[in-house]
Amino acid sequence: MRTKDLEILEYKKVIQLIAERAQTSLGKERAEQMAPTNKLDVAIRLQQETKEAKAILNTKGPISFGGIRDIRAPLHRANIQGVLNEEELLNISSTLRGTRLLINFFQDYWKNHAKLVQADKTALYPYYEQLQAHPQLEKDIDACIDDNGQVKDTASTILLQIRRQIHTVRSRARQKLEDIIRNSNHQKMLQDLIITTRNDRYVIPVKQEYRGVFGGIVHDQSSSGATLFIEPQAVVALNNQQRELEVKEKNEVDRILKELTDKVAVYAQEIITNINNLMELDFVFARAIYANDRRGVFPKLNDKGIINAIKVRHPLLPDKEVVPVDISLGKEYRSIVITGPNTGGKTVTLKTVGLLSLLVSSGVQPTTEEECEFSIFDGVYADVGDEQSIEQSLSTFSGHMTNIIYILKVATPKSLVLLDELGAGTDPQEGAALAMAILTDLHKQRVTTIATTHYSELKNFAFDMPQMINASVEFDIQSLRPTYRLLIGVPGKSNALAIARRLGLSDRHIKLAEGFLSREQQDVNALLDDLEEQRRGLEQEKKKIKAQVQELEEERSLLEKEFEKFAIEKDKKIKQLEQRAKVEVAKAKQAAEDMINELREMQKQQSTAVKDHLLIEKKKQLEGLDELNLGSKDANDNAALRAKQLVKLELGDEVQVKSLRQKGNILKKVSDTEYLVQVGIMKVTLKRDDLEKIKGKPIVQSKQIVRLQKEHENVKMELDLRGKTIDEAIYEIEQYIDKVILAGLHEVSIIHGKGTGALRAGVQDYLKHHPRVKATRFGAANEGGMGVTVITLC
Structure with missing residues (x-):
């Protein structure tokens, strides 16, 4: 692709937006290298990567590339046996830790969230598969380098001993100096009662006239010469000892750093492989985050020049400022000629199609409202904007023609050509003739083409050409403003006379102007007026149908509410019948008990024996009354109770938890007899028998529950x-x-x-x-x- 075309279509601006969403300098660098491909299989793979990354973000939540640094330069130096410093080793440890956490992240995702898809079949798996954790190397570096990038005292036994000795010597030296400045005989000889350092050695500020009192070494003097910074003889030996120990300390630190560098060198190539894959993963997830932010849609791709997208938005324009357009190209027609007034949206439409074609071939999801299809082109060539060049002494027309000549040479049947205001900048008749010649040539080569123009001659030209169609941007005569809607199959009108009439030009002048129009132009305008009237009629019918559908939806919603109300009343009635049945059964049991007691009393008093087994049998029959649902008593009650048994619980249903005496909502069906229920801030698994349905599934509440559940899980x-x-x-x-x-x-x-x-x-x-x-x-x-x-x- 030409750099010029990428700049015209503002491709690099989208690159910058994606780079801003990368979490590492590596990802930003990779995003800035993004370029469209002309290979269908590569584009499909890139789009699949973005789709999977977007699914991970929406399922598992944000992914973190925290701690990952660009350590390619230190790894290279380790490979050539250079010695890494503390900060470089700390960055390597941080990157190893970040890599390990990312490996765990993907392992958890494919284990718990991608059970229906084999992990090794996904587009992201090749990047993950090559990631290697190095926990021992990470542990070794962390054992020696602290979070501030300093070698720890415990990095080695020798270093610990040396630093303890340094601390002891330093303390002794300071103690001797403190004894000097606390001595009342010495205080008059000192400029200040402080201990300071010069050349990394302890000194005291001595007045010039007492320089010989303390002996030792003069390291510095004040600007006036009145104060000398003297290392007293009493601490010279201690300072020398400290300096010797510091040299040993440096040597031991250098040895430790060399040892760690050698360990890094062993795994340098594996870590570089990690870095390359982390760079790609960060770039992929940056594309996914951008797709979420701009409401991108996963596209179907082809290499046949077919574009079919509904409600396409320019990705760089705010949603409030852009009117979505529908684009269909490459099946019934391969060329579109768009006409219409200035500022109507012709150029925006042209650039939108071109930019989205470039982005989909780069793995970026297009900004459309519904499922869409885009083609992968071997080149996207644009002639848009002012091509005037002072340096080359070219007029606007010459600049455009120079660019178009190049496009005609390189365009193929697999190219997309975008021509804005074709033939403009010169005599209208010659400009229109040139435009028709250029379109004819591109059409014969079967190049997918979109062109905008003001020339009415091109409307007739597009009507006569097979696989070429007119289109226009709609203009509201009443408000004298464009609506920015693209109308495929309808050529545009200049609307000059209509606008002049709305602005107050007299009918006499309008009729006079119409008289100067050719018969052919008048017929075309009349035809366009008829087409516009028919289109508006169809729009009105569409609105009526939409209103009817909306009315039916409202009626359906009302019926659902009525049914829900009926279900609640039914449950209430069932409960009443159930309670009445329990009361009746209780009465029957009590009557039976009374009867049995009376029979036993009769048995005691009379000679005729009443068999015990008969009494027991009668009692069992009476006890079974509550299990028979009082079928013989009330058939309607029996039917109501059976209906209760058939009530199903669904996601979002409000229920009464009997054991807790609390209300809750169904989150998930665990099994045929158990449900996961949200009760307040708790989520508990309960038996079906413990749940009593209160009312039907509230749609809004169900969505809130799912949202809260996802937030809690994330x-x-x-x-x-x-x-x-x-x-x-x-x-x-x-x-x-x-x-x-x-x-x-x-x-x-x-x-x-x-x-x-x-x-x-x-x-x-x-x-x-x-x-x-x-x-x-x-x-x-x-x-x-x-x-x-x-x-x-x-």
Whole structure:
């Protein structure tokens, strides 16, 4: 693709928007290298990558590339046996940690969220498959380098001993100097009662006239010469000893860094492979985030020049400022000639089609409202805008012609050509003739073409050419403004006379102007008026049908509400019948008990025996009355109870939890006899018998439940506050703790880093007084150390 065409269609502006959504410098670098492909299979793979990344974001939540750095240069130096410094090793450790966490992220996703798709069949799997964790190398570096990029005392036994000795010698030297400045005899000889350093050695400020009292070495003097900074003889030996120890310390640090560098060199090539794949993954997810932000749609792709998209939006224009258009090209017709007034949206339509064609071939989802189809072209060539060039002494017309001549030479049947105001800038008759010649040539080569023009001659030309169609941008005569709607199959009118009439030009002048129009022009205008009237009639019919559909939808909704009301009343009636049945059964049981007792009394008093087994049998029959649903008593009651048994519970249904005496909502059917229910902030699994349906599925409430459920499932175990002010951090902690509590989590981490310690102190002070925080602690070595506060919630 020509750089010129990419600039004309503002392709690089979209690149910048995608780069801004990358999380690492690697991803930004890769995004800035984005370029359209002319290979269908490559474009399909890129689009599949974006689709899968978007599905992961929408299912599992945000992905983090935190900690990943561009360490290619240090890895190269390690490969050629250079020695890495502390900061470079710290960046390598951070990248290894970020890689390990990403590997875990993908493992969890494919284990729990992609059961229907084999992980190794996805477009993202090749990147993930090549990622390798190096936990031992990460552990080795962390054992030697702290979070501030300094070699730890514990990096080696020798280093620990040396640093302890340095501390001891330094303390002794300071003690001797403090004894000197505290001595009352010496204080009058000192300019200030302080200990300072010069050339990394301890000195004291001595007045010039007492320079010989303390002996030792003069390291510096004040600008006036009145003060000398002297290293007294008493500490010279100690300072020399400290300097020797510092040299040993440096040598030991250099040895440790060399040892760590050698370990890095062993895995350098594997880590470089990781970096390349992390760069691609960050770029893919940047495209996915952009697709979510701009409501992109996964397109069907072809290489046959077919474009079919509904409600297409220019990706660089705000939704409030752009009117979506429908584009269909490449099946019944391969060329579109768009006519209409200025500022009507012709050029925007042209650039929208061109830009989206470039973006879909780069793996970026097009901004349309519905499913769409785009073609992959071997080249997208545009002649749009002012081509005037002072340097080349070219007029606007000459500039356009130079560009068009190049396009005619390179365009193929698999190219897309976009020509704005074709033939403009010269004599109208010659311009129209040139435009028709150019379109004829492109049409014969079967080049997919969209052209805009003011020339009415091209309307007739497009009517006569097979596989070429007229289109126009709609203009509202009443308001004298364009509507920016693209009308395929309807040629545009100049509307000059109609606009003049609306602006107040007299009918006499209008009729006089019409008289100067040729008979052919008058016939064309009349035909266009008829077409416009028919189109508006069809629009009115469409609106009526839409209104009728809306009315039917409202009636359906009303019937659903009535049915819901009926179901509630039915349940209420069933409960009443059930209660009445229980009362009747209880009465029958009591009557039977009374009768049995009476028979037993008769047995005692009379000689005729009443068999016990007969009494027991009669009692069992009476006890079974409540299981018969009183069928012999009331057939209607029996039918009502059977209806209750058939009531089903669905997602979003409001239920009464009998055991808890609380109301809740159905979240999920676990099995035929168990349901997951949201009760307040709790999610509990309950038996069907414990649930009593209150009312039907409220659509809005169901969506809220699903949304809350997703939010709770997507709450992270850590909150990263690095780079925030204390006020910003406290606000985010408040929001985060609310989400954590709703999600049922008990222990989470707050990442504030070490830095100056101000953010850490502010965060801990706030957490100390938070009513829902039970306890806090610093993270363990493998959790981030002093840069992380782990909190336990009540």
